[in-house]
Amino acid sequence: MRLAKYLAHCGVASRRASEELVRAGRVTIAGEVVRDPARAVTDGEEVRVDGRLVRPEPLEVWALNKPPGVLSTVRDTHGRKTVVELVPSRRRLYPVGRLDADSTGLLLLTNDGELAELVMHPRYGVERVYHVRVEPPRFGQRLVERLQRGVELEDGPARALRARAIGRGRLEITMGEGRKREVRRMLDALGYRVVELERVRIGPLTLQSLGLAPGESRRLGTREIDALRRAALRPRRRAGR
Template sequence: MRLSRYLAHGGVSSRRAAEELIRAGRVTVGGETVTDPARDVGEHSGVAFDGAPVRPAPRTVVYVLNKPRGVVSTAKDTHGRRTVVELVRTPARIYPVGRLDADSTGLILLTDDGELANRLTHPRFEVPKTYLATVARPPVREHELRKLREGVQLDDGRTTPARVRRISPTQLEITIHEGRKRQIRRMLDAVGHPVKELQRIAFGPLRLTDLAEGASRRLTPAEVEQLRRYAPDRGGAGGRAPRARR
């Protein structure tokens, strides 16, 4: 990983401050001063700050959960409702990546890596999210599909183009790259087909596959790296991404 990120994860400073520390010549790698924040390092590189070794950054923990209906996508709930965090057994301090509203089901990620979570939800990276929507007032006609694909005018602006596939008269598969509040539901309302059921079936490279409702599993290191490639570290995503409900 980048040297500046390694220092930030090792608790030396924030990533931006770490870049300045590196440029000031206060960081060594393998006993040699390094002034490039983008230098690639790992746990065996011998990174030190002002002569003191920097411990390796902790390994990122990411879980995928098949969220049931009625469970809220927060770490805690003031109304006593069950949360997605409660469904994942882990000693790590995790929280959801974005949100699904309580009535929606399907794939949601949880992680202890705030930086990765922010990049996965930030509009800049356009990480695709795919949903299976069961709608009222079938069938969805071609001109309505075209509106969804080209962009729908909502009260907070026009949506960006979506990928839409009609699976049956009552079911659509929709892929979006945005993260507006309850976006899929509002898009389908706008074309005259309110949502009866909504399930997220994919997030970036990950698909729900055969994970049972309410079950979770920890992603492998290879799967975590796949996620990182969808939202690569480019020195910051320009601020904290909004948490949106779909």
């Protein structure tokens, strides 16, 4: 197994993040620094990250209905509550993507770096659906069309796969990627302030089907995890269409 994939299976980080750890010289095999993420790891070899021995562990995937005021990170230097604290697992889990502290809704946490990569990377196009309330509350079809046509942001263009009005001052926006504060920045660029933002779906998983109240979490079953993988690996995703 390649080193980056091995680290992802150990729950260290996603495969892409594991590659960066290796290139930074933070990984050793049998006491020697290795900088090639493609280096093969064989049975019995001792792999360490920053001096800590790592081994593959049972993989877990959890769904959380994130409440407001909780940070989408593993730990916080200021002692603020993090999403990891809301999941009753002994594994070293990390959030798959992020939701801002003020945002709420569906968030996945896992120690499966390979699955995290499938869900997060834009090339797989796993859909994320958000319910958003904006100010001012009056908008027309022009806003919906503009979101679908695309908005130029400082880190490149951003476009909703779909958008529609679902009530006064409320929008449902479907995205195919999860860049930092992307929905908020798109609407801000168009003159609208996001008052509430809730993620209600990731791929085939919805808050409604999971039955999670704010602050609740549960471990996903095999069928749900397989459905996530299929959503990322279907041919039309790989073809970039």
